[in-house]
Structure formats: C-alpha cells, structure tokens
Amino acid sequence: MGATAGDIDNDGNIDLYIANMYSKAGTRVIGNVCPGTYPEPIMATMRQFVAGSQLWRNKGNLEFEPLGKEYGVAAVGWAWGAALVDLDNDGWLDLYATAGFVSQSRSEPDG
Template identity: 30%
Template sequence: MAHALADFNADGRLDLLMIGMPSATVDRLEHLGLRRPYSAEDSLRRPAMTFGNRLYLGRASGGFEQTALNDSIARSGWSWGCSAFDFDNDGFPDVYIANGLESRQSVRDYESEFWLHDIFVDETIDDVAATSYLMGKFSRTRGSGWSYGGYEKNRLYLNQRGESFVE
C-alpha cells in the first residue's frame, strides 16, 4: 500500500492519504448481515479491513481526523500506489491512484472466494495445514488463469477546492 502527504484542504496543515482496498464481496456480506456464527470476531473486522482509502486531515490542535472529504476518494479499487500533485493548476493537490493486483488470462477473480470461504480456513485447521492449503489454492487459481483484484483501472481524482474529489 502507499501513502501521500499534502495539504488537501488548503488550511496550511499537512494531511495524510493512506491507500487501501475495498471489497464488493464484503460489502454484500455486510449489507445482508451474513456472518459465520463461530467467527463473529473476524466478521466484525471485515469492514475495517476492506474500507478502502483513508484521508486524514491535520487538526489545528495536532493529530489527524477523518472527515467527509474522505468519502469521495475512499473507494478507488484495489489500490497500491498514489501520488498527490496539482494536475489542473488550481492550487489544490489532486490524487492519482494505481490499481489492480493480478490480471491474468481470465476475468474470474479469486477475491470473492477468499472472502466467502478461504479466510475461514485457519479457524478449522492448524497453521501449517492452513498455509499449505492457501499456497496450493493460489497455485491452482493462478495456474488456471484466475485474476486476483485484476482488470482494474487507475484513477485520477481532481480536488474540488478541498470540499470533495471527482474522478
């Protein structure tokens, strides 16, 4: 993952953009309230693990806080890299985000299978067996041409005077 430091709201304080990745599968599971009864703790962590990007604005009193400005840039895809620069020369830093993990021969994507099944494997078998299972699974899916977070586009977000971002 990546980070970018810039004054995104032009208040004279440095702000922090932390790049993450959302999951449409986790969004569906959360919306439907679907959880495995024996793994409630892990299920409660799913939304935090797949929130996406987080933009923290510097506070006058020190530290950082997440504000509504975050909402327009949070869900950019399976994000890996970012850069902040003033693309349109309006005095506000814009953001370019590089996305995608593995685009293979097929658009069939392993991510849904991971969140629906494989994340729970380590709860049912010991660590060595879980590692062996997952390594074998990765080898089989990649060998069959499956993607993992694949075929995603990079994104440029234009800063709208520190109030929101538009793609």
C-alpha cells in the same frame, strides 16, 4: 497498500491519503460472519481490510477527520498507491491514485 501526504486544503497542516482495498464482495463476506464468532476488535480489523482508501484531513489539533467517502475517494477498487500533486497548476493539490480490480459492475456502478 500505500500512503501519501500533503496539504490538501492549503491550511498549513499535512493531510494523509491511505490507499487500500475496497471490495463489495469482501464486505458481503465479512457481513456474513456469525455474530460472536470472533471478538469485536478482530471483526473491526477485518472490516477495515475491505473498507477502501481514506483521506484524512489534519485538523491541526493532533486530530484527523476522515473525508474519503465525502470526497468520493474511498471506494476506488484496489488502490495500490497514490500521489498528491498540483496537476493543473491551480495552487491546490490533486489526488492521483492507481487502482486495479473493481468488484462491481461497470454497467451498474452503484452495485
């Protein structure tokens, strides 16, 4: 739904944050599709639609490493957009992402 780029680890390489939808309900629905109903490439694409946002660290060798789950920025509801900016003036970029609908209980955030 949106993307931003910046050097999150100050190594001189431009990293990426892709804002996307995360939905436990969507994950459950896709998980209930009978095996063999669609070819695996189609299923892989469908799973990506609800996998959430992703932070990609540029390793500097034309490869990117996914860090979204590790950094806790993947399952953030329906992220609409994001910005990388040094909000606290400490020399490190901070991630600011707008999000809307969250398909989980507020009283039980782990599901």
